[in-house]
Amino acid sequence: MSDEPDVPRFEVPVGLFQDVEDLRADVVRLTGQVKTLMEAAETRAEETPPGDETAGTGEEPEGKTGDEDDEEWKFPPFILLLDPPEYDDELRALTEWVEGVLVPGYLAEPSAEARWCHRWFDHPVAVARLHACWLAWQELTDPATCGYTGPSVWHRDHLDPCMRELRGSSGPFEGCTKNEHQINHRLPGLVPSAWSHTGD
Structure with missing residues (x-):
């Protein structure tokens, strides 16, 4: 009888080493992401003006509301909500898209x-309809925001319904022909009372 203690024999599954290596690679990748996020947070903290403790917290500083215009606004609001000169600028950009992309292409x-x-x-x-279609086009033709199916979604959900409404026989162009332009005058002369009040 041997004095050596019995050492259990384990059989290591063939795939275990590969699993361990995969886990090690995941740890390295996650460690790199955490380091990048920490560096970004430190950079933001360094760029925060003195006295602005609310930066990066998602809270609005006192005296400032989220309704105020700021430089962080990334997307234009709906065109019918704009006043000149913002409306004129947005219409100019929309016209470039309509005349440069939509008309020749579709x-x-x-x-x-x-x-x-x-x-x-x-x-x-x-x-209004073309502007909404254009806003969707800006978002859904950028693979960074919509992947590769965005253009198909844009055609199905935005362009096709927009064109059906605009170009149909009862659409806004119903009074226009090749040689004549006519704005549809079926709109009421007065805005409904919920929007405007007249003195009694």
């Missing part, structure tokens, strides 16, 4: 079933 020859008005910018409904 609009066939106008017909009774598919109308179009070369003075579309005089039709508020058309401006």
